[in-house]
Amino acid sequence: MGDVLTVSNLTKVYPNGKKANDGINLSVGEAEIVGIIGPNGAGKTTLIRQVLGLLKPTEGQITLFGKDVTKNPLAAKGQVGYEPQYPLFFPSLTLEEEIGFALRFKGYKGETYKKKLDEIIELLNLGDVRNYFGYQLSPGMLKLSLLAVALAQGGSFLILDEPTSMVDIVTKMHIWDTLAVLSEEQSILIASHDMNEVKRLCNRIYVLVDGKVVAEGSTEEISHMLKLPCTMKLMVSDVQGAKSFLEKRQSQFVMENSVLDISVDNLNAAIELITEINRAFSITYIELEAPSFDKAVIELMSDNHG
Amino acid sequence: MQFKTLRIYFLQLFIAVFVVPFSYAFVVLLSTAAQDMSISYLLSGYVVSTLISTFLGMLALSITNLRQKEVLELYSTYAITFPQVVISICLTYVLIVLPIIVVVLPFVLMHAVSASVLMVLLGIIVSIFFLLCLSVYLGLSLKNLFIANGILQLLSWILILFSPIYYNFETLNSTFKYALLVNPVTHLLNIVRIPLGFAPMISMWISYVYVGSLTILMLSYISKRVRSTYILEKIF
Numbered sequence: 001m002g003d004v005l006t007v008s009n010l011t012k013v014y015p016n017g018k019k020a021n022d023g024i025n026l027s028v029g030e031a032e033i034v035g036i037i038g039p040n041g042a043g044k045t046t047l048i049r050q051v052l053g054l055l056k057p058t059e060g061q062i063t064l065f066g067k068d069v070t071k072n073p074l075a076a077k078g079q080v081g082y083e084p085q086y087p088l089f090f091p092s093l094t095l096e097e098e099i100g101f102a103l104r105f106k107g108y109k110g111e112t113y114k115k116k117l118d119e120i121i122e123l124l125n126l127g128d129v130r131n132y133f134g135y136q137l138s139p140g141m142l143k144l145s146l147l148a149v150a151l152a153q154g155g156s157f158l159i160l161d162e163p164t165s166m167v168d169i170v171t172k173m174h175i176w177d178t179l180a181v182l183s184e185e186q187s188i189l190i191a192s193h194d195m196n197e198v199k200r201l202c203n204r205i206y207v208l209v210d211g212k213v214v215a216e217g218s219t220e221e222i223s224h225m226l227k228l229p230c231t232m233k234l235m236v237s238d239v240q241g242a243k244s245f246l247e248k249r250q251s252q253f254v255m256e257n258s259v260l261d262i263s264v265d266n267l268n269a270a271i272e273l274i275t276e277i278n279r280a281f282s283i284t285y286i287e288l289e290a291p292s293f294d295k296a297v298i299e300l301m302s303d304n305h306g
Numbered sequence: 307m308q309f310k311t312l313r314i315y316f317l318q319l320f321i322a323v324f325v326v327p328f329s330y331a332f333v334v335l336l337s338t339a340a341q342d343m344s345i346s347y348l349l350s351g352y353v354v355s356t357l358i359s360t361f362l363g364m365l366a367l368s369i370t371n372l373r374q375k376e377v378l379e380l381y382s383t384y385a386i387t388f389p390q391v392v393i394s395i396c397l398t399y400v401l402i403v404l405p406i407i408v409v410v411l412p413f414v415l416m417h418a419v420s421a422s423v424l425m426v427l428l429g430i431i432v433s434i435f436f437l438l439c440l441s442v443y444l445g446l447s448l449k450n451l452f453i454a455n456g457i458l459q460l461l462s463w464i465l466i467l468f469s470p471i472y473y474n475f476e477t478l479n480s481t482f483k484y485a486l487l488v489n490p491v492t493h494l495l496n497i498v499r500i501p502l503g504f505a506p507m508i509s510m511w512i513s514y515v516y517v518g519s520l521t522i523l524m525l526s527y528i529s530k531r532v533r534s535t536y537i538l539e540k541i542f
Contacts, residue, residue: 052382054378054379054382074387077385077387078385081383082382082383083383084379084380084382084383086376086379088376088377088379088380088383089380090311090380091314092310092311092312092313092314092315093307093310093311097307097310101307101384102383102384102385105384105385105386106385133314135314146383149383149384150383153383153384153385
């Protein structure tokens with residue numbers, strides 16, 4: 001499968017001298033969800049804006065659907081659906097009109113227009129607010145309306161800048177499921193702060209810090225990049241007994257209320273310890289991530305943050 | 307789309323299109339000065355002041371608003387380009403003022419001493435095009451929306467007040483006449499009113515050259531700014 005997007009050696013220096021992107025290499029394949037994760041100011045939105053032809057790259061090359069966007073920023077205009085980071089809206093347009101105009105610009109008319117409009121509104125559960133004006137919607141709903149416009153804008157590539165920020169957890173899960181279904185036919189590039197989001201959705205992830213890609217790979221690959229302790233949270237029937245047991249064993253742990261937060265060197269040691277604790281004190285709740293993607297990303301970010 | 311985006315600003319639009327130009331005309335009609343002027347003179351002035359009030363008061367502000375980072379980013383979610391948005395905004399405002407022109411123009415022609423209809427129409431078309439260019443030029447030049455709001459209102463007031471829209475050019479002293487001739491609106495009035503049989507303030511062709519030269523200068527600036535595809539580039 002060919003790449004929908006290829007970014008080579010991309011550097012962006014703003015007029016004030018700030019280097020927002022520094023030699024970034026990135027690609028998105030067909031029917032692939034790629035995530036960019038990084039702290040605030042890492043250069044995620046700058047990267048997206050260059051891909052969309054809204055900002056001029058200082059150096060490097062961007063190829064979208066085989067067309068050089070650095071030479072002709074409008075080459076792929078209309079082929080990419082884009083959801084901006086902020087909850088932007090037209091105060092005078094209803095949600096239905098906002099989505100409808102995107103469809104009309106794409107050439108939808110008559111019955112096919114109505115069908116597509118209803119399909120998008122239904123897909124994102126926006127039926128109850130379809131006749132609401134932009135100023136009447138909550139930030140979460142506005143983000144959903146932008147996602148709806150991006151879907152209406154369609155094409156085979158979606159660029160989503162923090163697609164589920166400001167959205168409640170139930171809607172968030174629904175969006176994740178929707179994106180997972182869409183990814184069977186569409187390529188998606190997601191910039192996000194939400195580790196659960198990228199973990200759940202993305203085939204590949206780029207960790208961006210201070211404008212540079214500091215790690216790249218699947219969730220598993222990134223998790224294994226650093227030797228990190230395995231962490232687990234436990235609740236047991238006899239918490240005091242378990243505490244004494246861990247103290248005697250000289251294990252690394254913290255007790256918060258009745259939750260034991262334990263760190264061990266590796267997954268095998270964790271399994272052994274869990275078996276022993278369960279036998280003696282009956283585990284009632286367990287949360288284990290080994291190796292921890294979240295910790296690996298946080299570690300990568302702190303190590304590389306200038 | 308542009309019409310629908312304007313519905314929340316209906317009252318502002320009503321004020322810019324009807325209330326402001328009509329209030330000037332109303333004051334003149336109440337004053338004794340109106341007795342010396344023909345209806346044709348006042349109504350032709352009313353048409354030009356409507357164009358100024360609508361284009362500078364609303365259109366220019368829409369263009370400044372369009373250049374705000376968040377608005378540019380919002381439009382970028384659609385399959386349309388920046389020049390297409392600017393053109394559609396301009397067409398929307400032309401369509402808003404067109405009914406007023408269509409209604410008022412027959413009265414202007416009916417009460418004119420002598421009328422060359424084609425030249426009057428040409429004068430109005432040139433006025434519309436010039437004021438569109440001026441509004442887009444100002445809209446693109448002003449970055450801060452809040453400052454632009456004040457500047458554009460002040461500028462429309464200056465352009466209307468310092469041009470013989472509702473008073474007679476002939477009765478003014480020569481220094482003031484020269485000062486008024488700097489104002490392009492005076493020339494727009496000249497090219498509309500000469501074909502209606504009114505005395506020229508200056509040769510009609512000088513007015514055409516003056517207005518034409520300014521239009522070319524503004525168009526070259528507009529074309530450069532509008533064609534820049536990296537629409538967010540200058541914001542940062």
